[in-house]
Amino acid sequence: MSLHSHNVRVDLSHRSYDIEIGTGNLVHIGNFVQSRVTAHQAIIVTDNNVDLPHADVVADHLTESGATVDILVVDAGEPSKSIATAESLWEQLLALHADRKSIIVAVGGGVVGDLAGFVAATYARGIACFQIPTTLLSQVDSSVGGKVGINLPNSKNMVGAFWQPQGVLIDTEVLATLPDREYRAGLAEVVKYGVILDEEFFDYLENAVQGLHERQPEVLRHVILRSCQLKAKVVQADERETSGERAVLNFGHTFCHAIETVTGYDQLLHGEAVSIGMLCAARLSREMGRVEAGFTKRLQKLLVALQLPIDVPDVEHDQLLEAMQRDKKSEYGRLRFVLPTRIGHVELVSDVDSDAARAALVRQE
Numbered sequence: 001m002s003l004h005s006h007n008v009r010v011d012l013s014h015r016s017y018d019i020e021i022g023t024g025n026l027v028h029i030g031n032f033v034q035s036r037v038t039a040h041q042a043i044i045v046t047d048n049n050v051d052l053p054h055a056d057v058v059a060d061h062l063t064e065s066g067a068t069v070d071i072l073v074v075d076a077g078e079p080s081k082s083i084a085t086a087e088s089l090w091e092q093l094l095a096l097h098a099d100r101k102s103i104i105v106a107v108g109g110g111v112v113g114d115l116a117g118f119v120a121a122t123y124a125r126g127i128a129c130f131q132i133p134t135t136l137l138s139q140v141d142s143s144v145g146g147k148v149g150i151n152l153p154n155s156k157n158m159v160g161a162f163w164q165p166q167g168v169l170i171d172t173e174v175l176a177t178l179p180d181r182e183y184r185a186g187l188a189e190v191v192k193y194g195v196i197l198d199e200e201f202f203d204y205l206e207n208a209v210q211g212l213h214e215r216q217p218e219v220l221r222h223v224i225l226r227s228c229q230l231k232a233k234v235v236q237a238d239e240r241e242t243s244g245e246r247a248v249l250n251f252g253h254t255f256c257h258a259i260e261t262v263t264g265y266d267q268l269l270h271g272e273a274v275s276i277g278m279l280c281a282a283r284l285s286r287e288m289g290r291v292e293a294g295f296t297k298r299l300q301k302l303l304v305a306l307q308l309p310i311d312v313p314d315v316e317h318d319q320l321l322e323a324m325q326r327d328k329k330s331e332y333g334r335l336r337f338v339l340p341t342r343i344g345h346v347e348l349v350s351d352v353d354s355d356a357a358r359a360a361l362v363r364q365e
Helices: 026-034 051-064 083-095 110-125 136-142 172-177 180-197 199-207 209-213 217-237 245-250 253-262 270-287 293-305 317-326 354-359
Strands: 006-010 017-022 041-047 068-074 103-108 128-133 147-152 155-162 167-171 337-342 345-349
Touching: 006 217, 017 217, 026 051, 026 103, 026 128, 026 167, 041 051, 041 110, 051 068, 051 103, 051 172, 068 083, 083 110, 083 147, 103 110, 110 128, 110 136, 110 147, 110 155, 128 136, 136 172, 136 180, 136 217, 155 253, 167 172, 172 217, 180 199, 180 217, 180 245, 180 270, 180 293, 180 337, 180 345, 199 209, 199 217, 199 293, 209 217, 217 245, 245 253, 245 337, 245 345, 253 270, 253 317, 253 337, 270 293, 270 337, 270 354, 317 354
Parallel strands: 017 167, 041 068, 041 103, 103 128, 128 167
Antiparallel strands: 006 017, 147 155, 337 345
16 A cells, blocks of 8 residues: 555445545556456556546556556547447457456446446446546545446436456545546535535535645645545445435435536536535525524525535526426425535435425525
């Protein structure tokens, strides 16, 4: 392990794995992989933004560890989480004679992790995969927990699987190359953990705004470590989202996914939509009398301080309501939302009135 590295164990019986969080530890990827599986053939899936700075480094060190390595590159962006791209990757794996002993290494953000994980879960009925997240959002959220999938044109993440990685390696140094907008989008998911599970962590974020702006390594290691610890705890309690405990991670996401769907996945980054969605959920909870008005003000203040968007885009609200009713968290078309009761605690609320949800789309001063 590298200097200043931390380890989080995701305890899921025989599907358990480690998340290694460090600074400058990407060069240890060969040992990280080979100590967990015997990798003769490694196929890296990445996108054209990450290929040169990071995927090549991973490829070099995996080659040094004795694996044959190929790199498959997809277009950056949410549209790549599609049936067409998954099919293309399956065909390329076939051409490379990949089999059940091959491994997939996802090097990239949430799109690459979700897509590569889904391809790993489905090719040859499932092959081992590793997650090497290179965006803040994927480091704190999507690379952990085994949710993988692709989008349908009218519904985000509707096709997918639960496929736990063999390990997750997180290097905070890769965030130095992350564009400012992408970095800030990841902060929305960090804020989410404070809202849903840890008031003390939310307090820390309020006091660490400057360090977050400056991407200070010790601040980044702490927020990533705490986020991964909180997510691991939830995943261990409800791996396949059957008991309802894992649903807390969807705070803000019913609004968020509707906004992403209606805007065609290309107007907002996922974390930006999460930021807007969390504030919508906070307003909805306030209108339903479940949380005090001060909660919404405090959340909004932190999101604004982190330079995240807070207003719903200029789209038809009827379309957003329709998209929410198609959301996989809804039941028989009835709206369900994860709503806060205080900082550090949220609840899954069923049968929410559509007019109340519509009203929550509008910011009230």
